[in-house]
Amino acid sequence: GAGVSQSPSNKVTEKGKDVELRCDPISGHTALYWYRQSLGQGLEFLIYFQGNSAPDKSGLPSDRFSAERTGGSVSTLTIQRTQQEDSAVYLCASTLVGWGTDTQYFGPGTRLTVL
């Protein structure tokens, strides 16, 4: 596709519900990142996928968070039993190779609000 897309753009949910956030990276990009951005804050690294390698899950804040990437393309971030502190903008980025020198191409984000 032309760019990274994410859906939904906004999600309002009740505390305790599960949510799924989707990311479609740029076609041909082998690496995909998920970040979380709380209001007025920087980006917090969540998880990194690169090709068929085991993902780096070191940034996931709790076991309520999980992510998968099917077929090396689309990724889904799942948050189970959502809490109010999970409210944030969740950003996805893809890069061609996945090195620190790569330009990261970001999607528009999903704004999650947990009531």
Place this chain on the structure above:
Amino acid sequence: SQQGEEDPQALSIQEGENATMNCSYKTSINNLQWYRQNSGRGLVHLILIRSNEREKHSGRLRVTLDTSKKSSSLLITASRAADTASYFCATDEGSGGSNYKLTFGKGTLLTVNP
């Protein structure tokens, strides 16, 4: 942990003026990138400077890097109202860390008044 910290947190200037934002980090890096974010949505890459470079230009942007002080600055010349956004620096983890992870600072909110 490695982290870029931008300074100032917020900057308000008049159109036509120059805007300077600074970034400091803690440990050695291979490269530093600057990104821009409009309205809390996706970030857009602006420029990358490598650790062996001291200055880089791209249009109205000028980036400097001082590895001895572990700091970088982003200068936007002849600012426009459309430059209003948050600006983030991002650093890699250097030779001792991962070759793929970037750490973003909290950003500088730039407001350019018409």
